[in-house]
Amino acid sequence: xxxxxxxxxxxxxxxxxxxxxxxxxxxxxxxxxxxxxxxxxxxxxxxxxxxxxxxxxxxxxxxxxxxxxxxxxxxxxxxxxxxxxxxxxxxxxxxxxxxxxxxxxxxxxxxxxxxxxxxxxxxxxxxxxxxxxxxxxxxxxxxxxxxxxxxxxxxxxxxxxxxxxxxxxxxxxxxxxxxxxxxxxxxxxxxxxxxxxxxxxxxxxxxxxxxxxxxxxxxxxxxxxxxxxxxxxxxxxxxxxxxxxxxxxxxxxxxxxxxxxxxxxxxxxxxxxxxxxxxxxxxxxxxxxxxxxxxxxxxxxxxxxxxxxxxxxxxxxxxxxxxxxxxxxxxxxxxxxxx
Numbered sequence: 497x498x499x500x501x502x503x504x505x506x507x508x509x510x511x512x513x514x515x516x517x518x519x520x521x522x523x524x525x526x527x528x529x530x531x532x533x534x535x536x537x538x539x540x541x542x543x544x545x546x547x548x549x550x551x552x553x554x555x556x557x558x559x560x561x562x563x564x565x566x567x568x569x570x571x572x573x574x575x576x577x578x579x580x581x582x583x584x585x586x587x588x589x590x591x592x593x594x595x596x597x598x599x600x601x602x603x604x605x606x607x608x609x610x611x612x613x614x615x616x617x618x619x620x621x622x623x624x625x626x627x628x629x630x631x632x633x634x635x636x637x638x639x640x641x642x643x644x645x646x647x648x649x650x651x652x653x654x655x656x657x658x659x660x661x662x663x664x665x666x667x668x669x670x671x672x673x674x675x676x677x678x679x680x681x682x683x684x685x686x687x688x689x690x691x692x693x694x695x696x697x698x699x700x701x702x703x704x705x706x707x708x709x710x711x712x713x714x715x716x717x718x719x720x721x722x723x724x725x726x727x728x729x730x731x732x733x734x735x736x737x738x739x740x741x742x743x744x745x746x747x748x749x750x751x752x753x754x755x756x757x758x759x760x761x762x763x764x765x766x767x768x769x770x771x772x773x774x775x776x777x778x779x780x781x782x783x784x785x786x787x788x789x790x791x792x793x794x795x796x797x798x799x800x801x802x803x804x805x806x807x808x809x810x811x812x813x814x815x816x817x818x819x820x821x822x823x824x825x826x827x828x829x830x831x832x833x834x835x
Contacts, residue, residue, distance in 0.1 A: 542562065621660075712740045
């Protein structure tokens with residue numbers, strides 16, 4: 497087949513416990529933009545069990561066609577059955593672009609799909625664009641995050657990439673949008689790679705995800721110690737936000753990994769991001785540069801973080817933050833009196 501025979505954009509839709517994951521809606525939004533540039537349709541592929549209720553939601557978030565692979569064996573993710581489903585869908589639909597979320601599932605599934613289709617895969621993309629000759633330009637950090645590399649696949653189809661959660665934005669939901677729903681079938685072949693899940697226990701926790709926060713107060717090595725994060729926590733509480741951290745602070749052991757922002761952590765886009773004692777290395781910036789408002793506090797006036805900050809304060813975090821917290825407390829107290 498010629499590469500010109502491939503048309504369309506296909507998005508793998510990830511569901512966990514029968515709930516569609518946000519990253520899939522984000523990818524549908526980006527897929528919609530790519531498809532509009534190419535003049536093609538967006539197909540959403542959904543493996544799972546009892547998943548028909550999700551079809552209209554996916555259409556309203558940008559899909560033109562939803563392929564439902566409803567099978568009890570697909571209720572929980574396992575590598576081989578999901579690989580068979582996605583390979584079959586791609587073989588039938590022949591899309592020129594395929595997108596996966598760079599989640600634990602996507603990172604396990606996408607390489608296996610690309611290997612069976614004998615095409616390339618660009619992982620952890622931070623930007624996707626279309627060139628004049630219809631090539632997908634996939635940009636990701638390279639060489640330890642020191643450069644941003646744009647990768648293309650001129651001779652193989654489909655062009656495949658994984659994209660980290662939080663990098664792309666969901667399109668505005670369009671209630672009542674029309675699309676095609678296909679109840680697709682697949683005969684799952686049991687082979688020596690077919691693993692059966694005997695039991696699954698969902699971890700129950702009350703921790704909030706930093707990717708869902710509208711305000712983040714983030715600390716780096718410049719905080720000085722684990723105790724320094726108590727000041728950040730005080731500010732976060734006054735702003736109804738959460739505390740996050742750079743990789744340096746996590747590696748030292750001051751904060752857990754689930755609070756890490758950056759290339760090897762999570763990508764966030766809060767309304768307000770306050771970077772405290774963070775130098776602004778490209779690995780960290782890649783995870784928070786899309787925040788609406790960035791405030792940086794650092795004693796080094798030449799710190800790279802000031803290059804992307806909307807507001808910068810040169811000073812020691814331990815001296816600046818108590819003053820900021822005091823002023824915010826006054827503002828919050830005044831609001832209570834007004835109410």
